[in-house]
Amino acid sequence: MxxxxxxxxxxxxxxxxxxxxxxxxxxxxxxxxxxxxxxxxxxxxxxxxxxxxxxxxxxxxxxxxxxxxxxxxxxxxxxxxxxxxxxxxxxxxxxxxxxxxxxxxxxxxxxxxxxxxxxxxxxxxxxxxxxxxxxxxxxxxxxxxxxxxxxDLVLADDQLKLITDMMPKVKNVGILYSTSEVNSKAGIEAYEKAASKYGVKIITQGTSSAADIPMATDSLVKKS
CATH class of the missing domain: 3.40.50.2300 (Response regulator)
Known part of the structure; x- marks a missing residue:
């Protein structure tokens, strides 16, 4: 012991x-x-x-x-x-x-x-x-x-600031996340909380496996 x-x-x-x-x-x-x-x-x-x-x-x-x-x-x-x-x-x-x-x-x-x-x-x-x-x-x-x-919670505020500084005309920010991990919820909530400060909308698309990522990415692009 x-x-x-x-x-x-x-x-x-x-x-x-x-x-x-x-x-x-x-x-x-x-x-x-x-x-x-x-x-x-x-x-x-x-x-x-x-x-x-x-x-x-x-x-x-x-x-x-x-x-x-x-x-x-x-x-x-x-x-x-x-x-x-x-x-x-x-x-x-x-x-x-x-x-x-x-x-x-x-x-x-x-x-x-x-x-x-x-x-x-x-x-x-x-x-x-x-x-x-x-x-x-x-x-x-x-x-x-x-x-x-x-x-390792993402610093959503800092990341959105960087995105809007680099792309001032951005309106939608897409996030691809894993539906099988509980931490995805915390990350998305952090982005959604900070989004209004930078005048952007958070659009999400979940995926349950690595094999689904290409299809989920295509879906996310269409939503955005």
């Missing part, structure tokens, strides 16, 4: 900078060098930004004295954007009593939390847009269990 708490403490110091070096918290990692930690990393898909989250997390652990190949064993799995595979991998991690699970993207984080919560395995998430909608925090914004992480 002590080594689990130690790895959790280091993990908490890392989530302050997703994809970058750890920049907050106590850098004193104590006697971590004489222990070997088991870390499971569950990533939802192959994507540059998600890869950066994974690499940055491992780099941050290294900065804190916990390094793969020395005192850290890493089991990395990618679910290939498949929810069922996500659940299988998360269950496998939980059954192996990992010291910690790092889950990258909302679906993977939900799978990891559901699988690990009864095993008291801490989960650190990254690339989660709305922790509240995902079920990781309660109405008072407190963590619901041994889970914490960072949100």
């Amino acid at each position: 002590k080594r689990t708490k130690k790895l959790l403490m280091v993990g908490l110091s890392l989530v302050c900078a997703v994809g970058l070096f750890a920049g907050c918290g106590n850098s004193d990692s104590g006697n971590s060098a004489d222990k070997t930690y088991e870390l499971g990393i569950l990533q939802f898909a192959n994507h540059g930004s998600l890869d950066n989250c994974r690499e940055g997390f491992l780099q941050g652990l290294k900065e804190e004295g916990i390094e793969e190949g020395k005192n850290l064993n890493v089991t990395y799995k990618n679910s290939g954007s498949d929810a069922a595979t996500d659940n299988q991998i998360a269950s496998s991690f939980a059954s192996k009593d990992m010291d910690m699970i790092c889950a990258i993207a909302t679906p993977s984080a939900q799978s990891a939390y559901n699988a690990a919560k009864d095993k008291n395995i801490p989960v650190i998430y990254t690339a989660v847009t709305s922790p509240k909608l995902a079920g990781f925090v309660d109405d008072s914004d407190k963590n619901v269990g041994e889970i914490t992480g960072t949100s």
